[in-house]
Amino acid sequence: MAVPSVGRRETVLRAVSAALAAMRQLTGGLGTALLAFFLLGAIALNAVACLVGAGLLTAPVVLRALHALAGRERERLGRWGGEVVAPDPPPTGLRPALADPVTRRELRWLARHGTLGLLLGLLGVLLPLCAVRDTTFPLWWRLGPGDATTTSVGIGTAHSWPDALAAALLGVGWVAILLGLGPGLARTQAGPGRRLLAAGPDVDLSLRVAELTATRAAALDAHATELRRIERSLHDGAQNRLVSVTVLLGAARRMAGRDPAGADELLERAQSAAEQALAELRGVARGILPPVLADRGLAGALSGLAADCAVPCRVEAEVPGRCAASVEATAYFVVAEALTNIAKHSGARRASVTVRGGGGRLRVLVEDDGRGGADEGGGSGLTGIRRRVAAHDGSLRLASPPGGPTTLEVDLPCGT
Template sequence: MAIQQDATAGDRREGLKDTVVRTTSAAGAGIGQLASGLSTALPALLLLLWLALTAVASLVGVGLLMAPAVLRALHALAGRERQRLGRWGPDVLAPEPPPTQLRLALLDPTARRELRWLVRHATLGFFLGFLGVLLPISAARDSLFPLYWKLMPKDTTATSVGLGNAHSWPDALAVAMLGVGWIAIILGLTPGMARLQARPGRRLLAAGPDTDLSLRIAELTATRAAALDAHATELRRIERSLHDGTQNRIVSVTVLLGAARRMVARDPAGADELLERAQSAAEQALAELRTVARGILPPVLADRGLAGALAGLAANCAVPCRIDVEVPERCAASVEATAYFIVAEALTNIAKHSGAEHATVTARSRGGRLHLCVEDDGRGGADEDGGSGLTGIRRRIAAHDGNLSLASPPGGPTTLKVDLPCGS
């Protein structure tokens, strides 16, 4: 009975611990999302003021000349907000680019939705983002007040809200209790505040239902074709490796064993030499089979995870390579395998073609997405059509609905960035 009670108490403690960890993590993510929202809400507020000035200037005809610039700034800011929302949750699929001519923009539904988003994000979004930055500062200031209140000048305001003075320890502890109240507000409200801040952008900046569906169908059709092409290419590579390498080795083993069997009675020394050659050929065939197996799904991913697998690639790279991996949780096996092959192909290209002295591989997991970045200080000029393997990389990424961007100006440096969903 006592053992059962101890087990129940232990389960309750574990459950309480999990609840505290989830609540704290959600609050931290909420604060981060609110603060990042402020980075677009402040430009939105300035753009809203610019739009108001343009509307006033239009009464005398001058604002009509400013309208295209304002609309371009609005479309760019909306695109930046879509990217921000994609880092903190599901991607916001962008519609077709709206027009920048004033008359066409007034009739375009996408431009009108972006204007509605601008008003809401510049007001409510800015207010929520400001609170997301202010609340942690206030919580830290007030909760730590007993540690430094004696160092403050006399009659200085004690609380972060600008009220009250502290003349004794009970006053200082009362301010600390206010700080605890701020912490409780942060834990309880910031996740909801973050969702409220993001809601206008997710609802108004996404492509409309019809456009969304048609674009999604076209995108899925293209990615499915790319996935099938990549799969067929991979099968051809495996078949060619088995046919040209391993199969020939096994055939030579069979021939050597047959010859040795016929020579055992009349020439034992010659038979022994043939058996030694057969053993060597069998070992080479086994090594080639292991290479093919690793090319299908590297066992190092299952044994050591993505961080260990990428560290192994960096250690074997001919160019000195630095690895910086921050992926706290495991991604789907197919995503990890894709990330592994992308980095392997990129490092191979760097060693063969770039003339680089150093390379860097960075992997980060943020908002349900895996972000990879491979950089080198080589000569640059990487061309996707030049047979460098970039086409195969793009097909692998397309199969997961991921994104690839390549910057490789002549003279370098070369930066390959990949964005993959963690759970595909």
């Protein structure tokens, strides 16, 4: 089956966006790679000077420069992905520092980043320049000198339009390389830093314990909030209706003998109140675990939410198998709360919900073209969404700049 044009356009836009992000990451890594290259030379000179004793005086300065550059690289990598947790501060003495595993890992990172990282950073700068230069060559080749090389790699000279068009084809090849290999080059440049500059497994374990403790607290808080919501719904809704039914039935029983018409009217009101109480009880039950999830699955349940949304909403769901019921319920409530916010606050003309499942994860993306400016502290329900997601050890990312668009991305483990 042919892929719709909208899907192809979105695929191309995602590829271009990923390539541009990769080029920015490679270019940013070029700065630290240049510093790493010069610091490698300084360390080599200092090591030679240490043989005659003079280098012992400058070695602490070189080590401090190494730790500072490693810290700068951790900050840079944190801006482009997951946080690189810094280890404990290394010892200050020369001998303890050289025996410290953190310093040794930083030296290994320095050697790799100052060589391979520098080469990849240069590619991140040169490849876009070559792509622009060769792709646009037919537009200006007649304005240059006659003996100018045709391509950015210095091969051939342009004497005719076919030569110029051949250079443009090479430029298209550079663009294809950027789109296909750019993200991989960025990951290769960042890989040594993420492996060697992160804290050791003992620190990771303590951080994981702290994270799980916070997650458990969020789960308990979300559970308590849900219980309060259910209690409030029952108390303010169904319970009041049932009390009204009891009062009306008692009044009707007393009036049955002397005023049958009035008793019938009270019985009709009691029946109406009982029907309303049943409707509210069904609403509370659906709020606990929507039965539509069991009947139609997550994709069908989300399609129902989109159909009821006041803003035109498109749903695209690719979930090969079923997730845990609690995970599906969380995804359902996330989308329901997000669409409610869009309808009430965003002023959007359209919205979209994308759900992808695979690799043991469930990813939910809700987007709208509204005015943006969504804030968790604004009472829009985003805090509740975050607590629900945290209870499953998931992650939530919100991007809502003023003027829009707004993107809410949730990543959940599928569970068993």
